Amino acid sequence: MPARNDALKLRNVDLFDPTPQGRTDLYLFDGKILSIGEEPVIPGVEFHEIDGTGMFAVPGFIDSHLHFTGAGSIGAGPISREPDFSFSEVVGSGITTAVGCPGADYLSRSMTNLFQKARSLEAEGLSTYFWSSGYSNPSITLSQSLSMDMLLFEKALGAKIAISDFMAPPWTPDQLHHLVWQVLSGAQMAGKHGVIHVHAGVLPAGISVVREVVARYEFGDDAHWSAMHGGGGSVASHFQITHVNWTDRLLEEATQFALQGAVADVTSGLSPKHGCEGSVLPSAAIVQMLRAGVSPARITVSSDSGGNIAHQHGNSDLDLIRLRPPMILEVFQELARRDDVDIETAARVTSTSVADLHRWSHKGRLTPGADADVLLFSEIDADLAHVVLAGEHVIDHGHLLRLGVMER
Numbered sequence: 001m002p003a004r005n006d007a008l009k010l011r012n013v014d015l016f017d018p019t020p021q022g023r024t025d026l027y028l029f030d031g032k033i034l035s036i037g038e039e040p041v042i043p044g045v046e047f048h049e050i051d052g053t054g055m056f057a058v059p060g061f062i063d064s065h066l067h068f069t070g071a072g073s074i075g076a077g078p079i080s081r082e083p084d085f086s087f088s089e090v091v092g093s094g095i096t097t098a099v100g101c102p103g104a105d106y107l108s109r110s111m112t113n114l115f116q117k118a119r120s121l122e123a124e125g126l127s128t129y130f131w132s133s134g135y136s137n138p139s140i141t142l143s144q145s146l147s148m149d150m151l152l153f154e155k156a157l158g159a160k161i162a163i164s165d166f167m168a169p170p171w172t173p174d175q176l177h178h179l180v181w182q183v184l185s186g187a188q189m190a191g192k193h194g195v196i197h198v199h200a201g202v203l204p205a206g207i208s209v210v211r212e213v214v215a216r217y218e219f220g221d222d223a224h225w226s227a228m229h230g231g232g233g234s235v236a237s238h239f240q241i242t243h244v245n246w247t248d249r250l251l252e253e254a255t256q257f258a259l260q261g262a263v264a265d266v267t268s269g270l271s272p273k274h275g276c277e278g279s280v281l282p283s284a285a286i287v288q289m290l291r292a293g294v295s296p297a298r299i300t301v302s303s304d305s306g307g308n309i310a311h312q313h314g315n316s317d318l319d320l321i322r323l324r325p326p327m328i329l330e331v332f333q334e335l336a337r338r339d340d341v342d343i344e345t346a347a348r349v350t351s352t353s354v355a356d357l358h359r360w361s362h363k364g365r366l367t368p369g370a371d372a373d374v375l376l377f378s379e380i381d382a383d384l385a386h387v388v389l390a391g392e393h394v395i396d397h398g399h400l401l402r403l404g405v406m407e408r
Contacts, residue, residue, distance in 0.1 A: 007029050008050060009049045010374065016366070017059075020343070027047060031391040036366075036367075055386075057374050058347040060374060061096065061350050062095075067103050071306050072310065082322075087407065091394055091400075092387075096375075098126060099130060100117065102131070104135045118155055130153075130156060135162045137175060139182075147189070151189050157192065159197070161199065184238065193357065198210060200246070206249070214234065214235050214260075233261070240262070240263040246270055267302060268328045268330060283331055283334035297352075299353060302328070308323060
């Protein structure tokens with residue numbers, strides 16, 4: 001009986017779902033996790049086997065900030081414009097789910113282009129979503145409003161905005177309050193959580209405008225749920241502040257906001273190792289927040305890949321830091337190789353915490369019924385050995401088993 005391509009057995013893996021489950025067998029079928037431990041019997045189906053001896057398994061990475069259609073063009077003009085992403089670039093970095101976002105160049109890159117690229121990558125096997133808007137104020141959307149984007153498009157998760165950056169538009173508290181209202185009202189109608197993904201720059205105002213708006217949503221102790229119209233808890237939980245490791249000051253401000261319920265998103269490509277002077281090493285930023293009492297559920301890691309940092313000197317000299325390929329894998333490995341961080345925490349901040357932010361029960365976990373997005377790492381050195389995408393074995397010890405359609 002021939003083994004089916006969509007029937008996989010991961011044998012003898014040390015399973016983190018993300019909580020440690022010990023060594024077991026994992027059965028994948030039709031893009032989902034079918035069972036753990038006991039082999040299921042499906043008439044006419046034989047499971048193809050991957051030997052996981054000496055390996056541990058975690059959920060596939062979820063990238064909240066990936067420029068599907070490229071970014072750049074800022075700081076050096078057209079020469080720094082980044083190209084689109086290919087299938088192999090994304091999955092080769094262990095990313096199985098990604099959220100596409102507009103960059104600072106909203107003049108030459110459209111929301112329609114981003115949406116179509118998300119659909120293209122999903123047709124090749126990745127799970128994709130997108131943020132509406134970007135660096136603009138008022139917002140740029142696919143439909144007539146952010147609320148309608150949330151309602152009409154399953155892939156729409158909320159809005160990306162930019163603040164406290166040289167290229168960011170000004171945001172008054174009232175303007176931001178109006179944007180939050182659009183995202184949350186659309187999310188309520190669509191049955192989503194609704195998130196505002198905030199590019200935070202290094203100007204002195206920091207994230208003060210965000211915190212001012214969040215304070216407007218504080219209910220009194222005497223407010224009953226029936227009067228809240230879907231509210232309750234802190235509206236901070238609808239904010240994901242990204243690039244928090246750009247400076248020590250921003251990291252401290254984001255840490256305090258995360259303790260109030262927001263999500264602090266570490267950018268994997270912003271690192272002194274890669275030429276970003278003054279930034280905090282991503283893994284060190286995560287450990288610093290954990291030691292400050294921030295729950296792993298309020299910490300995520302994204303790549304910002306497809307973006308770059310460019311500066312033109314005169315007519316010819318160009319300083320260019322490319323945030324490519326996506327470096328979430330590097331951050332996971334740095335965490336996994338530390339003595340003071342366990343595999344469960346590394347898996348949460350690179351996958352599960354993002355899924356929980358959006359209330360996805362089918363992502364960021366390796367339990368029956370969840371999407372079969374699995375990464376297998378060597379227990380010795382945390383090298384990535386295998387990538388399984390929606391139940392398909394796509395990376396085998398660094399070897400790509402399938403190219404994207406336009407890469408062949």
